[in-house]
Amino acid sequence: MENYLYKVLLILTLFLFFLVAVDSNILNKHHRKSRFKPIYPDPRFPVPFPINDPTNPINDHNDNNNPTSDGGDTTIDEEITRGDFETDFNGAWELLSPNSGVSAMQINLMPTNKIIVYDATIYRISRIQYPPGVPCVPFMDEFTHQMKQDCFAHSMEYDLDTNQARPLKVTADPWCSCGGLAPDGTLISSGGFRDGSRTIRYYGGPNCQKDCDWREHNEALKEDRWYGSQTILPNGDFIVIGGRRSFSYEFLPKVEGQITDKPYFFPFLYETSDLDENNLYPFVHLIPDGNLFLFSNNRSLLLNPTNNKVVRTFPVLPGGSRNYPASGMSALLPINLNNNNVTAEVMVCGGNNPNAFFLAETRKTFLSALQDCNRMVITDPNPTWDSERMPSRRTMGDALILPNGQILFINGAQVGTSAWWDADQPNLTPVLYSPEKAKGKRFKVMKPTTIARMYHSTSAVIPNGKIWVAGSNTHDTYKDHDKFPTETRVEGFSPPYLDPKLDNFRPQIIEQTSTKDLKYGVNFETQFSVKRGFHLTKNDIKVTMYFPPFTTHGVSMSQRLLVLKNEAFVKDIIKGVFKLTSVAPPAGEVAPPGYYLLFVVHRGVPSKGMWVHIQK
Numbered sequence: 001m002e003n004y005l006y007k008v009l010l011i012l013t014l015f016l017f018f019l020v021a022v023d024s025n026i027l028n029k030h031h032r033k034s035r036f037k038p039i040y041p042d043p044r045f046p047v048p049f050p051i052n053d054p055t056n057p058i059n060d061h062n063d064n065n066n067p068t069s070d071g072g073d074t075t076i077d078e079e080i081t082r083g084d085f086e087t088d089f090n091g092a093w094e095l096l097s098p099n100s101g102v103s104a105m106q107i108n109l110m111p112t113n114k115i116i117v118y119d120a121t122i123y124r125i126s127r128i129q130y131p132p133g134v135p136c137v138p139f140m141d142e143f144t145h146q147m148k149q150d151c152f153a154h155s156m157e158y159d160l161d162t163n164q165a166r167p168l169k170v171t172a173d174p175w176c177s178c179g180g181l182a183p184d185g186t187l188i189s190s191g192g193f194r195d196g197s198r199t200i201r202y203y204g205g206p207n208c209q210k211d212c213d214w215r216e217h218n219e220a221l222k223e224d225r226w227y228g229s230q231t232i233l234p235n236g237d238f239i240v241i242g243g244r245r246s247f248s249y250e251f252l253p254k255v256e257g258q259i260t261d262k263p264y265f266f267p268f269l270y271e272t273s274d275l276d277e278n279n280l281y282p283f284v285h286l287i288p289d290g291n292l293f294l295f296s297n298n299r300s301l302l303l304n305p306t307n308n309k310v311v312r313t314f315p316v317l318p319g320g321s322r323n324y325p326a327s328g329m330s331a332l333l334p335i336n337l338n339n340n341n342v343t344a345e346v347m348v349c350g351g352n353n354p355n356a357f358f359l360a361e362t363r364k365t366f367l368s369a370l371q372d373c374n375r376m377v378i379t380d381p382n383p384t385w386d387s388e389r390m391p392s393r394r395t396m397g398d399a400l401i402l403p404n405g406q407i408l409f410i411n412g413a414q415v416g417t418s419a420w421w422d423a424d425q426p427n428l429t430p431v432l433y434s435p436e437k438a439k440g441k442r443f444k445v446m447k448p449t450t451i452a453r454m455y456h457s458t459s460a461v462i463p464n465g466k467i468w469v470a471g472s473n474t475h476d477t478y479k480d481h482d483k484f485p486t487e488t489r490v491e492g493f494s495p496p497y498l499d500p501k502l503d504n505f506r507p508q509i510i511e512q513t514s515t516k517d518l519k520y521g522v523n524f525e526t527q528f529s530v531k532r533g534f535h536l537t538k539n540d541i542k543v544t545m546y547f548p549p550f551t552t553h554g555v556s557m558s559q560r561l562l563v564l565k566n567e568a569f570v571k572d573i574i575k576g577v578f579k580l581t582s583v584a585p586p587a588g589e590v591a592p593p594g595y596y597l598l599f600v601v602h603r604g605v606p607s608k609g610m611w612v613h614i615q616k
């Protein structure tokens with residue numbers, strides 16, 4: 001009996017030792033072997049301190065940004081604002097293309113109504129080849145050390161009118177790069193992997209009108225930008241921030257083909273990097289005072305991009321990691337230019353535990369994604385995070401701002417993180433969020449799709465108001481048969497505002513007689529018709545402007561929606577046409593120069609978008 005007890009005790013002790021060992025190996029970050037050199041286990045960035053900088057742009061810009069009404073609207077409708085049309089339509093899905101050739105990892109909608117798509121040359125494969133006459137790309141096979149030819153396109157131009165793809169040629173690897181649409185309509189993409197890590201590549205714009213292809217400039221960046229974020233600035237230039245082990249930012253050159261000036265060391269990126277590097281693809285939002293809101297891992301601050309000063313820091317967002325590879329979502333809420341005091345509010349939702357990537361990579365244990373959704377008015381003197389619960393958990397989702405100011409959470413997974421084979425349980429169900437509704441009434445669950453859109457998936461708001469949904473490749477190559485095969489199918493999702501029952505209330509912009517070239521702060525006219533518009537008043541109509549973002553890895557760079565201030569509103573009874581005068585956004589801080597989709601929104605029901613261009 002004693003002998004038996006002794007054995008049991010011994011086994012129990014050994015088991016306890018085993019538990020402790022497992023615990024310290026797997027969960028203790030200090031002992032754990034990371035593929036990456038450990039940086040600081042604890043970010044040293046102080047929490048939070050205001051910088052009493054008398055030149056703080058927060059204080060001195062607010063007045064300049066508010067165009068004062070010059071009396072144009074005194075005689076016009078003073079009716080009470082009616083609410084948005086309600087609908088029980090929970091969205092609809094359609095297949096737009098059964099095979100678009102290239103899996104949509106990185107995308108940007110262009111003012112030509114084409115979507116530029118690319119993934120990675122490292123795959124050496126896609127589902128579309130270069131057309132005859134386009135030479136293949138020679139490369140050294142890493143395993144056999146033989147020279148081979150890559151005849152597959154890793155980029156394509158997707159035509160929204162025909163749903164056809166035209167193969168494009170990109171050679172320096174643009175894998176996990178970033179980008180943005182320049183004021184002249186050129187798509188500028190920066191960084192990537194290996195030979196592409198310092199490349200700046202250009203597509204379209206005035207330098208090419210028809211059947212364009214990529215123009216690549218290697219070694220144009222000063223540091224590697226793999227998983228960096230690019231954002232347009234008030235003057236139309238771009239800043240590119242971060243990237244793996246690049247704790248700096250730099251400004252893209254003003255002229256195509258030139259190289260950047262210098263990198264600026266940015267300790268914040270270093271200090272928010274943990275063992276899983278949960279601060280890649282930082283969230284960056286240009287706010288109306290000209291500063292950049294930056295969110296990295298669980299911290300955020302405001303950076304003045306003209307003097308490179310940190311203007312202020314914000315409270316830590318508890319609950320987990322929000323950036324890649326935990327991969328939450330973020331958006332700048334619509335900027336309403338009707339307010340005399342233009343505020344900026346950001347949201348950061350979903351993501352995962354700081355250790356989730358490690359557990360997914362090493363043990364294929366997939367932690368549940370985060371379910372919280374947080375907002376903060378960053379122009380408040382004492383801002384705090386206001387938290388809500390989403391209807392479902394989400395990592396690797398997109399947060400798209402819709403033409404009517406609602407936010408759509410779409411794509412991604414419910415467990416796991418970014419990276420190859422690191423997630424499961426696709427979140428097939430988009431969620432619509434109405435930021436202006438009362439807390440508790442903001443989320444609405446949409447109709448689910450049947451196609452998993454996991455790692456390396458994307459989505460975009462397109463001019464007809466639908467959402468273009470594509471990509472998803474959780475593999476290191478293209479896989480046709482797998483639990484989550486490489487996706488080259490493209491879907492369209494129609495949000496509730498596209499309910500056919502609302503069609504009679506849908507405004508139609510009359511493009512021929514509407515202004516398309518806007519100047520900062522200058523009034524302009526939009527003409528439109530509405531089938532059932534006899535009772536329509538000025539208060540029923542919103543004019544919004546949407547900057548088409550560059551989207552990859554759940555980050556929609558430079559995305560913003562502006563709600564314009566409306567002035568005169570006239571109905572031409574004979575022609576059945578409405579003429580609405582709006583004030584163009586006051587400055588580049590509010591609306592960086594370039595192309596926007598302009599929508600006329602009638603009580604939540606948007607028209608088709610019309611491309612407009614704004615500059616000084």
Ligand SMILES: *[C@@H]1O[C@H](CO)[C@@H](O)[C@H](O)[C@H]1NC(C)=O
Binds near residue numbers: 041042319320354
């Ligand atoms: C913020 O993130 C870091 C790195 O993952 C973590 O060590 C820290 O505990 C987090 N802070 C809070 C308040 O969650």
Ligand SMILES: *[C@@H]1O[C@H](CO)[C@@H](O)[C@H](O)[C@H]1NC(C)=O
Binds near residue numbers: 343377381
């Ligand atoms: C403007 O908005 C901020 C943030 O909401 C507020 O603190 C400030 O008092 C407002 N200023 C005016 C003049 O209303």
